[in-house]
Amino acid sequence: MAEIKSHEFDRFAEKPVERFRMFVVYGPDRGLVSERASLIASKTGVDANDAFSSLKLNVGDLQGDPGRLLDEVNAIGLFGGEKLVWVKGAANEKALVDALQVLNETPPQSAFLIIEAGDLKKGTGLRKIAEASRDIAIIPCYADDARALNALIDHELAQDELRIAPAARQRLIESLGGDRIASRNEIRKLGLYCRGNSVIEEEDVLAIIGDASAISADDAVDAILKGDRNAFFHATQKIVSSKTPIFLVLQGCLRQFQLLDQMRAEMDEKKLQAGQVMQTLGRHIHFRRKPVIERALRTWQPAAIAREMNRLQAAILQSRQRQSLEDSVALLTLLSTTLQSGRSG
The missing domain is CATH 3.40.50.300 (P-loop containing nucleotide triphosphate hydrolases)
Structure with missing residues (x-):
């Protein structure tokens, strides 16, 4: 090998x-x-x-x-x-x-x-x-862990001779991961915004990266998994009106499908039911979201999950390569996934 x-x-x-x-x-x-x-x-x-x-x-x-x-x-x-x-x-x-x-x-x-x-x-x-x-x-090539993200942050910010405060670093790490090119572009965007400063503070990260509230992002992802178009439109409208990058929902959706993929593999390998897998791999999920995830586990087949992950990953890459189309690419991809969820159910 x-x-x-x-x-x-x-x-x-x-x-x-x-x-x-x-x-x-x-x-x-x-x-x-x-x-x-x-x-x-x-x-x-x-x-x-x-x-x-x-x-x-x-x-x-x-x-x-x-x-x-x-x-x-x-x-x-x-x-x-x-x-x-x-x-x-x-x-x-x-x-x-x-x-x-x-x-x-x-x-x-x-x-x-x-x-x-x-x-x-x-x-x-x-x-x-x-x-x-x-x-x-x-x-x-797997998603960067905290160590790899820290190294990426240090490497990119060194190009602009910038340092980053601990709180700002933590906030930045929470907004990254899942796609290396997307992460790199976000860090470069932050470096450009803070050029001329000596230290990046937490408010700088919030200003340029954005801070999609966990509740709003989860609402959008849950609507997508349920195949509920009306709930999807309502959730994304709230996110857009708050000037939160819709890209963060795209990234959150990818992470959710990656978790579904891991759970389905566990179900198939150990002959478990969806509820049993939720008790182990889904322990960190908020109790209000668990029924949605459990239903998705029953309706989404492994091959369909793999195809959807590939589509979401391709959309993330496209949105970072052509940032003028970021919102359009993200919204169209997420809507397509919502419709696919509706058909899967």
């Missing part, structure tokens, strides 16, 4: 292509997946913007053409030299899994392959092949 754990990645990223030509980067944190895949691509020596030596594919491009990936990886570049094939949006599609199995048996000699995937289950598809291979580097 050639798994690169989180604490090993920075050192690995100094020379990732010294040993490997194939990389599977996966996990629930789509921003971190994208960031690490981009860093690896930059180390290959191939210009990712050169259409003659680099090819970016969405996994949908492989549908109906199962041999395309093998053809592209093994094709000789128009002007010779190394080639980069970069596949995004993967989730154990058969064409991709089959191609990776072949490439694992006969690794490419003059091409690099990077596969960006969502949260892959252990023992399945791409992850199963990569974890058993010595020629494929597999890089899991």
Whole structure:
């Protein structure tokens, strides 16, 4: 197995292509997946913007053409030299899994392959092949913990020669996580706002990051899980009128689906009922919200939860890359999830 754990990645990223030509980067944190895949691509020596030596594919491009990936990886570049094939949006599609199995048996000699995937289950598809291979580097990307967030905050604020007060740091950490690119952009936005100061205070974090009240955010998320459009519109209207970033609801919804995914896995693995799982993994949930979560556990199937997490993660990434569309992307995605919940119920 050639798994690169989180604490090993920075050192690995100094020379990732010294040993490997194939990389599977996966996990629930789509921003971190994208960031690490981009860093690896930059180390290959191939210009990712050169259409003659680099090819970016969405996994949908492989549908109906199962041999395309093998053809592209093994094709000789128009002007010779190394080639980069970069596949995004993967989730154990058969064409991709089959191609990776072949490439694992006969690794490419003059091409690099990077596969960006969502949260892959252990023992399945791409992850199963990569974890058993010595020629494929597999890089899991999970949401930043407090230690990683603190390091990210320190690194980004150091660029503006800023320090942050303990209370402000705690408030900032509470607003981050779930997506590395989103977190990085929020910290940079805060640094820009406080440029010229020496220390960031708690009121600065509240002013620029926002402080969606837990009750309002929970109301919106609960309406989404229940598939209640009217309650969703009412909750989001309150949040927008309070000038709280709707992005925080999008982030909260993702976290809720990540918890649902964890709970469903526990139910299926140990043959438990929803109520039993709530007693262990749901102990921290407010008692008023527990019936909503329990109902969602019964109605949402694992595959649907995985698809929804991927959609929410993609929306978070899109909203941070195009911040002028942040509200529109968030609201449309959340409404879609609400409608899907209604159909699931």
